[in-house]
Amino acid sequence: MTEYLAPAxxxxKLNKTLVRWHWISAAVSLIGMLLFSITGITLNHASQIGSDTRVHTHELVLPEAVLQPLRAAAQQKSTELPVTARRWLEQRIDIAVRNDQAEWSENELYLSMPRPGGDAWISIDLHSGELLAEHSDRGWLAYFNDLHKGRHTGAAWRWFIDLFAIACLVFCLTGLWLLALQAQRRVSTWPLVALGLVVPALIALLLIH
Structure with a gap:
């Protein structure tokens, strides 16, 4: 038999459920909100904070045993590096070869591997075997700033941002409901909510050129 509940x-029961979802969404998104709030400030003042970029360059010559599979892959226009070449590169240079989108020209292999807080690339002359590689590191601040922007972060981090945004949306909507419950006892509730809308709207309309 279904239990009957009066409107009150x-x-x-609805209020209790919303309060539960409010604190759950707050707990889930707390660390993410701290991260995105702090990096929002550092991004806004990136030119004042600055960063020291460290660049490492490598010049090597590939052995014939590594070059042969690369030449074969070049003829097939394969987007993936041969396993032997990939292992050799990771052993000789301090670059994790995780991006297999190889770009082939007539006599050259180019591999671009951007990542949060830095960049890396490898160029190999398939005729002579000469390799030129470079990787740069802009520091931890640039790393977290790039996480904020989702720059070169991969699919897993993009999924995290989407799920984090949903948790923040639940937090805000349930918070709005709780504000509505308190509005009768706290007359400043809706003026403060309106202030949160009016201030950025006026800045956008009047002060952003």
């Missing part, structure tokens, strides 16, 4: 009881 249903409202109390």
């Amino acid at each position: 009881g249903r409202r109390a």
Whole structure:
């Protein structure tokens, strides 16, 4: 038999459910909100903070045993590096070869591997075997700033940002409901909510050129 709840009881149950979702979404998104809030400030003042970029360059000559599979892959226009070449590169230079989108020209292989907080690339002359590689590191601040922007972060981090945004949306909507419950007892509730809308709107309309 279905339990009957009076309107007041249903409202109390709904409020209890919303409060539960409010604190759950707050707990889930707390660390993410701290991260994105701090990096929002560092991004806004990136020119004042600055960063020291460290660049490492490598010049090597590939052995014939590594070059042969690369030449074969070049003829097939394969987007993936041969396993032997990949292992050799990772052993000789301090670059994790995780991006297999190889770009082939007539006598050259170019591999671009951008990442949060830095960049890396490898160029190999398939005729002579000469290799030129470079990787740069702009520091931890640039790393977290790039995480904020989702720059070169891969699919897993993009999924995290989407799920984090949903948790923040739940947090805000349930918070709005709780504000509505308190509005009758706190007359400043809606003026403060309106202030949060009016201030950025006026800045955008009047002060952003």
